Amino acid sequence: MRIAHISDTHITGGEAYKSYAYDLTVSEINRLNFDLVVHTGDVTNSGLREEYERAEYELKKIKKPLVVIPGNHDVRNVGYELFEEFIGPLNGVYEFKDGVLIWVDSTIPDLSDGRIGRHKFRWLKKVLEEYSERPIKIVASHHHLVPLPNTGRERNVLFNAGDVLDLLLRHDVTLYLCGHKHVPNVYRVEDLIVDNAGCTSCRKTRRGDVNSYNIVEIEKDRIGVTVRRLVGEEETKSHRPVKSKLFIPRGERLIRIVHVADTRVSDRVYFRRKVLENAIRLINEKLKPDVVVHSGNMVDVGIERNFERASEFWEKIGAPKLAVPGSSDMTCLGHELFPEYFGEPEVTPLRDFTFIPVLTPQYEYEVGSVGRFGQRKLAGDLESAEGTRVVFMHHNVVPIPGSREKGFLEDAGDVLKILTQHGAEIVLTGHGGNAFAVRVENTVVINAGSLSWELHRNTFGNSFNLIDVYPGMIVAFEVQATWGSRRLLGIWPLRPSSGAP
Numbered sequence: 001m002r003i004a005h006i007s008d009t010h011i012t013g014g015e016a017y018k019s020y021a022y023d024l025t026v027s028e029i030n031r032l033n034f035d036l037v038v039h040t041g042d043v044t045n046s047g048l049r050e051e052y053e054r055a056e057y058e059l060k061k062i063k064k065p066l067v068v069i070p071g072n073h074d075v076r077n078v079g080y081e082l083f084e085e086f087i088g089p090l091n092g093v094y095e096f097k098d099g100v101l102i103w104v105d106s107t108i109p110d111l112s113d114g115r116i117g118r119h120k121f122r123w124l125k126k127v128l129e130e131y132s133e134r135p136i137k138i139v140a141s142h143h144h145l146v147p148l149p150n151t152g153r154e155r156n157v158l159f160n161a162g163d164v165l166d167l168l169l170r171h172d173v174t175l176y177l178c179g180h181k182h183v184p185n186v187y188r189v190e191d192l193i194v195d196n197a198g199c200t201s202c203r204k205t206r207r208g209d210v211n212s213y214n215i216v217e218i219e220k221d222r223i224g225v226t227v228r229r230l231v232g233e234e235e236t237k238s239h240r241p242v243k244s245k246l247f248i249p250r251g252e253r254l255i256r257i258v259h260v261a262d263t264r265v266s267d268r269v270y271f272r273r274k275v276l277e278n279a280i281r282l283i284n285e286k287l288k289p290d291v292v293v294h295s296g297n298m299v300d301v302g303i304e305r306n307f308e309r310a311s312e313f314w315e316k317i318g319a320p321k322l323a324v325p326g327s328s329d330m331t332c333l334g335h336e337l338f339p340e341y342f343g344e345p346e347v348t349p350l351r352d353f354t355f356i357p358v359l360t361p362q363y364e365y366e367v368g369s370v371g372r373f374g375q376r377k378l379a380g381d382l383e384s385a386e387g388t389r390v391v392f393m394h395h396n397v398v399p400i401p402g403s404r405e406k407g408f409l410e411d412a413g414d415v416l417k418i419l420t421q422h423g424a425e426i427v428l429t430g431h432g433g434n435a436f437a438v439r440v441e442n443t444v445v446i447n448a449g450s451l452s453w454e455l456h457r458n459t460f461g462n463s464f465n466l467i468d469v470y471p472g473m474i475v476a477f478e479v480q481a482t483w484g485s486r487r488l489l490g491i492w493p494l495r496p497s498s499g500a501p
């Protein structure tokens with residue numbers, strides 16, 4: 001199966017559209033061997049009738065089976081009605097030998113943001129269940145699922161990207177196709193390939209890049225994605241899905257990490273003191289970790305009284321402790337008090353591991369930021385660290401199920417790229433009030449739920465994470481804070497530290 005993945009043609013009579021780029025790409029696609037062409041949206045620039053008329057004419061030049069998905073630009077000016085008139089259904093299913101492609105309209109009228117809303121989400125789930133037997137399952141939508149590098153400020157990821165990602169992983173989806181950001185990128189998230197196309201014929205490329213499309217090759221035990229630029233080198237990324245196998249710990253456990261977040265010590269009714277006390281007892285008496293990492297939101301509001309109480313709890317933990325601030329810690333006097341009570345976060349070697357803190361919260365603001373300066377520091381810290389590297393911070397870099405993803409970390413795309421490119425082995429985050437873990441490329445990203453705050457988003461209840469690392473293997477559990485019962489978040493291979501990219 002070979003797919004030509006085009007996107008963001010932005011067809012218009014004006015300057016945005018580069019018709020020669022479109023024609024060159026289409027003639028190449030017609031000439032080469034493809035089973036299917038998928039256009040992941042922004043076919044037109046403003047959703048106007050004259051643009052749709054031209055788009056209908058231009059799309060007819062493609063002489064292969066074609067699936068077209070609406071983008072945010074197509075639905076401007078109530079263009080979604082014209083899309084159906086000139087192009088076809090907004091959502092649908094395309095069957096092929098061994099597989100299925102489900103395309104989903106993720107647009108919201110007059111917004112650039114994306115969403116797969118409640119009813120459509122259920123429809124997608126139902127279709128995935130119906131086709132569960134097919135070995136190849138492809139989902140295609142306009143908006144991106146995982147933050148992208150080199151796109152400036154991270155925005156317009158699907159509002160419910162965490163839920164969608166979780167759904168696709170649970171249904172063993174092979175491939176997610178999307179566009180929108182005008183930057184080509186390929187990520188492997190567990191065994192799901194997330195394929196972002198660049199822009200095929202829009203003037204708006206980024207970092208001085210040129211127009212491109214992606215070539216997807218799906219074979220029995222390999223998926224390859226090639227970014228094919230109008231000019232310049234091709235880049236191919238190949239992935240062989242890992243057949244599920246039994247993980248057996250070899251040798252002694254290297255480290256045990258207890259990972260907590262969102263304790264939110266305060267005198268508000270939402271703070272569950274007893275749950276926190278119980279968890280501390282469990283950690284000290286039963287779990288006996290080598291280190292406890294707190295991924296932020298130690299207090300609910302950054303005032304002295306809260307920090308004082310929080311540090312009393314913190315002192316009760318017997319193991320070595322590391323903490324970074326979260327958004328709620330950085331309110332009121334938090335920027336002064338957090339380092340006073342919990343110390344300035346520093347790179348800390350421990351056994352054969354190096355723990356690298358990243359400061360993400362901004363003063364009095366929920367959205368996080370590392371910043372370009374901070375990103376360079378992170379890259380440097382990763383390069384110079386010895387042994388297995390554990391990066392810890394507050395804001396999540398992959399979307400979390402059950403929460404609305406709106407500006408979680410404004411440079412999440414660039415930060416995620418640094419983490420994966422430098423091969424950080426483990427990343428610990430603690431935003432969004434829900435436990436979740438996935439491997440992106442070779443980096444295991446683990447988010448902690450809320451330890452003792454009633455306003456969480458986790459049906460399991462208040463919890464913390466337990467991460468055991470063995471030679472060649474990482475295993476993570478979520479531990480229910482009241483009962484101590486565990487559920488598995490994941491098991492992943494641990495590659496020997498690779499250092500610089």
Ligand SMILES: [Fe+2]
Nearest residue numbers: 008042073180
């Ligand atoms: Fe676009």
Ligand SMILES: [Fe+2]
Nearest residue numbers: 042071072180
């Ligand atoms: Fe778009």
